Amino acid sequence: MTSLADLHALMARLGHPVVGAAAPAGSRFADGAPYRFEIPSVEGPDVLEAVVAEADRLGVPVARTSQGSGVMMLTDDEITRMARIGADRGIEVNLFLGPRAAWDTGGQAKLTQAVGAAARGNAMVAACVAEALRACSLGIRSLLVGDLGALEVLRVLKSDGTLPSDLVLKTSVLMPLTNGPTAAIYERLGATTVNVGTDLTVPQLAEIRAATSLPIDLYLEVPDDQGGFVRFYEAVEIIRATAPVYLKMGLRNAPNIYPSGGHLGVVPKELGRERVRRAALVRRLIEQLDPELAKPSQTSDTGVPVI
Template sequence: MTNLADLHALMARLGHPVAGTASAVESRFADGAPYRFEIPSVEGPAVLESVVAEADRLGVPIARTSQGSGVMMLTDAEISDMARIGAERGIEINLFLGPRAAWDTGGQAKLTQAVGAAARGNAMVAACVADALRACSLGIRSLLVGDVGTLEVLRALKEDGTLPANLVLKTSVLIPLTNGPTAAVFERLGATTVNVGTDLTVPHLAEIRAATRLPIDLYLEVPDDQGGFVRFYEAVEIVRAAAPVYLKMGLRNAPNIYPSGSHLGAVPRELGRERVRRAALVQRLIEQLDPALGKQVGAGPAPDLGVPEL
């Protein structure tokens, strides 16, 4: 078995040294872990049940699941079931706020993803707030935010007690975050964990880490509509540069399932299982390339996770 140092030494001996490697991990989550796994596109309780069952079967520690269809696409019973499973397992259950520009009557969002998650008009911001209030009333303590103004409104509602003080506000990958100054702005606006651009280099991630204390969320396998990258062999260097970091397991060559529902049959469940399998592949690779780091993967429950409260 060859670790990362051995691989780099081999390349140096051949006259092709690996440049720009990251230093040892320093920053960590509240429980001491430098990295955790997040499974995205967990669109309802049936998908969540499949994900946790597959995680148990493969021995993958899942700290967080996230959903993309939005709170408004779930019934109260479905949200309550997801909250119950998350509370029982100590897993953060993150739900997207809606509605969003890409599903609205405007035209710009149909042409570019850059504004796809924006809230068009104050009424749409109010609808996002309604989603937030409903989700929190059913026990959810983690929300995915796709609009900068909505993020600041939610921060104010946390501060005045309208929303729970421990509510996790996770920025969406659909809000471009590609540099340190932007990360610092998002932190000031109330973000508690930030999705970053899918194509950032390890030095870029190190710059963002220097600008904010917030956990960084990064796709290791990126959906096709976000670039379609597969970065498994960068995992160790990414953790060293970006810790504390959520490693998100998307899927290439997979259908877009938003908004999800029973009309898609078993597809969302099977995609969820495969995302867990991808996480198992990454965990094995981290354990090979850096055995000490491989033992430090975090899972729930932990004090900084937005685990549902029933």
């Protein structure tokens, strides 16, 4: 029978060691910061304006916002307004590509979130490409991808010049990433920043960091439909093990607002403001627990819209 030590030695030989205790990652963003804040579910320009205003009020350095309803749920004017705000503030504005299986006529995605963001059929992959082309033409330089095949197609379109070479391709939390080998695959297929599983331990996160140099995106507070965890007191350990890392501030006890729109009234804006407030709470805690940890910057060096 193969011993545990033998199994661990085999994984190490394959380039994916099993981490027992997480050591400091040692990597940083280009500006030297080990972590940045990302505010998710910023569903349109009005929400983005509310998030920016709240970040200014609380002194929270927001480097990236992400949107979940998809490019197809925004007008050209709304995308342009978001791009302009991002360009003016040096904030990466990330938009989800759609359509997706969960909103389609199929049945499997209604039963499990595991395939909720998948592209059903080649026509849906083509729709993702159309969304990418439209968003980029309006200045967006960061897209959220929920399908593995779509990711590979977008990589090819970046390499042949159809899409901008500086386009950020961010994998969705709906594309499971829970180990180092999978992270390496995502990087080979064109990902430039990767969402990881919401329930991973710090050693497991360190194993993913060992497998890729890409920025890691991690929910520090997790929406209920993704587990509902609140990991504020793990923030310092997570940063040390996974830097460079985007700390994503989701919300527990909050409604799912996808697809968003005017019918939801002020709810998306209020949720955006509260996510910024959560980031302020986390920043204070990080500074208390590790005063020597380098602070995050206000701006991003990638994915900022081009206007």
